[in-house]
Amino acid sequence: MLRKTISLFALVCILNSCNNSADTATTPSDTTSKDNHEHAAATATAPELPTIPDNAKVYFKNLKDGQSLSSPLMIEMGIDDMALDTANGIIKPASGHHHILIGLDSMAAGITVPKDSVHLHYGNAQSTAEIKLPPGTHKLTLQFADALHRSYGRRLTSTVTVTIK
Numbered sequence: 001m002l003r004k005t006i007s008l009f010a011l012v013c014i015l016n017s018c019n020n021s022a023d024t025a026t027t028p029s030d031t032t033s034k035d036n037h038e039h040a041a042a043t044a045t046a047p048e049l050p051t052i053p054d055n056a057k058v059y060f061k062n063l064k065d066g067q068s069l070s071s072p073l074m075i076e077m078g079i080d081d082m083a084l085d086t087a088n089g090i091i092k093p094a095s096g097h098h099h100i101l102i103g104l105d106s107m108a109a110g111i112t113v114p115k116d117s118v119h120l121h122y123g124n125a126q127s128t129a130e131i132k133l134p135p136g137t138h139k140l141t142l143q144f145a146d147a148l149h150r151s152y153g154r155r156l157t158s159t160v161t162v163t164i165k
């Protein structure tokens with residue numbers, strides 16, 4: 001299915017002589033970043049990042065900036081005007097999944113979110129997460145990304161700083 005989609009896209013691409021400069025610009029960092037994605041080699045022919053609906057918004061439902069909490073933290077992740085979907089590699093309009101970035105700011109649009117201890121993926125379309133944090137102050141960024149884990153950028157992000165007792 002995915003292969004079919006990609007080769008169909010490649011064909012369309014050839015027919016339209018693909019002048020997709022925005023996507024190709026992000027290719028080098030995608031391929032040099034930790035290769036979590038089997039299809040990284042297909043990045044050159046990956047579909048364009050879907051457009052973001054005007055009223056789309058990402059937010060922490062139950063966390064406020066400056067809040068003091070205990071670990072583990074139960075986090076409710078909100079998204080308006082976009083569908084929550086699994087990270088199945090099939091690009092659909094107005095759709096994606098959540099990520100929590102620990103101690104980090106939002107990621108530029110089109111950049112693939114790495115998978116490591118500070119970039120947590122919720123690729124099964126989860127809207128809640130439980131994370132453990134040591135005592136102290138932590139910046140948490142919610143970042144929405146498409147089915148290929150490509151960041152939707154600053155427009156679909158929300159950051160809070162919380163203190164763990």
Ligand SMILES: [Cu+2]
Nearest residue numbers: 087121123149
């Ligand atoms: Cu992801």
